[in-house]
Amino acid sequence: MKSFVLLLISLLVLSGCTFPGTTDTGGTAGRTAVEVTDVIDGDTVKIIYDAKETTVRYLLVDTPETNHPRFGEQPLGPQATERNRELIEQAKQVEIEFDVGDRFDDYDRLLAYFYADGESIQEQLLEEGFARVAYIFPPNTRYVDEFRDAEAEAKDAEIGIWEFEDYSTDRGFNANAYEQTEVDGTDTADDCRIKGNINRSGNKIYHMPGSPSYEGTNPEQWFCTEQQARDAGFRSSGQ
Structure with missing residues (x-):
């Protein structure tokens, strides 16, 4: 009986069969x-x-x-x-x-x-x-x-x-x-020309092209839309 069991196992291995539950x-x-x-x-x-x-x-x-x-x-x-x-x-x-x-x-x-x-x-x-x-x-x-x-x-x-x-x-x-990266890498020649500046008092202010303070402002960030600037915590220079 023992020899028969060993023979059966050998045949299964040689034939490539797998036992239930294997992956x-x-x-x-x-x-x-x-x-x-x-x-x-x-x-x-x-x-x-x-x-x-x-x-x-x-x-x-x-x-x-x-x-x-x-x-x-x-x-x-x-x-x-x-x-x-x-x-x-x-x-x-x-x-x-x-x-x-x-x-x-x-x-x-x-x-x-x-x-x-x-x-x-x-x-x-x-x-x-x-x-x-x-x-x-x-x-x-x-x-x-x-x-x-x-x-x-x-x-x-x-x-x-x-x-x-x-x-x-x-x-x-x-x-x-x-x-x-999108904001920091924006070229001022494209549509993202709104300047975001933080003044000495820590106030976050954005400056629109054409505004009196625009040309003299050195931006910390550039924005494409006013909403984007407001979402980042900046307020308009006119406020």
């Missing part, structure tokens, strides 16, 4: 064509998988959010979503590829690499500055080196999320850094 991790570099039913944001879509609609999270990348319960819509989130949608909708065939680790994350989302007509969607989003390399959990790291090279290209070019200093961080995206 199917794939372990191949094969690709499977899928139908994308919805583009949720820059790094998440829905597909038909195993005959049902399933949410899929792109492996090894992160894009700004568009409808996060805590962060809401982050700068460049809609642009990343639209670019992701373009890559998918323009492709004749979309394929997914699994890595060797777990296929699902803690939110029960499928984890995969995506390809549009054979080209990596993740890599294209990284190259164009819509995504950063993130959520690196071994052993799902098959393309992390290639992705980091693509990310480095966008960083060097200072495009997309890398155009604004400290917007993309190791912890995610910092909307405050983006907004501050």
Whole structure:
């Protein structure tokens, strides 16, 4: 009887069978064509998988959010979503590829690499500055080196999320850094010409173009609209 049990176990191992409760991790570099039913944001879509609609999270990348319960819509989130949608909708065939680790994350989302007509969607989003390399959990790291090279290209070019200093961080995206960069980096030749000044008494005052004190004011901040200035705690010089 003992010999029979050992023989049965050996046959199961040799035939590649798995015992109930084990995790199917794939372990191949094969690709499977899928139908994308919805583009949720820059790094998440829905597909038909195993005959049902399933949410899929792109492996090894992160894009700004568009409808996060805590962060809401982050700068460049809609642009990343639209670019992701373009890559998918323009492709004749979309394929997914699994890595060797777990296929699902803690939110029960499928984890995969995506390809549009054979080209990596993740890599294209990284190259164009819509995504950063993130959520690196071994052993799902098959393309992390290639992705980091693509990310480095966008960083060097200072495009997309890398155009604004400290917007993309190791912890995610910092909307405050983006907004501050937008204000501080504004050229006085464009539409954002309202000067925000803090006087010796600590009063925050904004000066409109054409006002008597405008030319002589050295601004601490630039604003595009009066509402933006008021939201930042500044009052009009005419008050």
